[in-house]
Amino acid sequence: MKKNLAAVLALAVGVGIIGAGAGLAAGTADDMINARQAEMKVNMKAMKALVSMLKGETPYDTAAVQAAAKSISDAQAEGVAKDVWNTSSQTGATVKSGAKPEIWTDAAGFTEAWKNLDTAVAALSASTDEASFKAAFPALGAACKGCHEKFRAAE
Known part of the structure; x- marks a missing residue:
């Protein structure tokens, strides 16, 4: 009986933790916008390192290229896990978003833009x-540019 009770309690605690984590992952629209912006900052940092190598400003380094590609992939995966492109995050209460409504009204186009990024990163x-x-590299630049032109508001 004690073993069953312990198992039930462990399961309940585990489900509670998972449920709390899911709630935290969703967050408010402001949280999701901040997470999207953090994702884009990671991408920008990776692109700066890659462009510097492309221009010959820094020496080519395979490990640095791999690290930049991984950081872009990891940032995107984190955004997906947190569902930061959810329709409820179109407008924040206090955080301004540079995302155009087309992200949500042209979901197929936005999905295609992400696929282009995935292919370029691969x-x-x-x-x-x-x-x-x-x-x-040019395919990566084109993927970023294509998405920004259609789905990002001008600053």
Whole structure:
């Protein structure tokens, strides 16, 4: 009996923790907008490092390319896990969003833009030398630009 009670309590605590985590992940619209903006800042930092290598301002470094690609993928995965592109986050109470309504009214287009980013990051991750990096980078730039032009408001 004690074992069953302990198992039931452990399960209840576990479910409670998971449920609380899910609630925290969703957050307010302001929380989701802040999380989206943090995701984009990670992407911007990665792009700056990659562009610096592309221009020859810093030496090419395979490990740095891999790290930049991973940071973009990880930031995107975290955003997906937190559901930061949820329709309830279109407008914040106190945080201004640069996201255009088209993200939600053209969900298929937005999904396609994310797929383009995924494909470009995968190609970048597969690069093994400076030549393959330079061949893969333009698709990443185009994916970022394409999404920003259609789904990001001008500042």
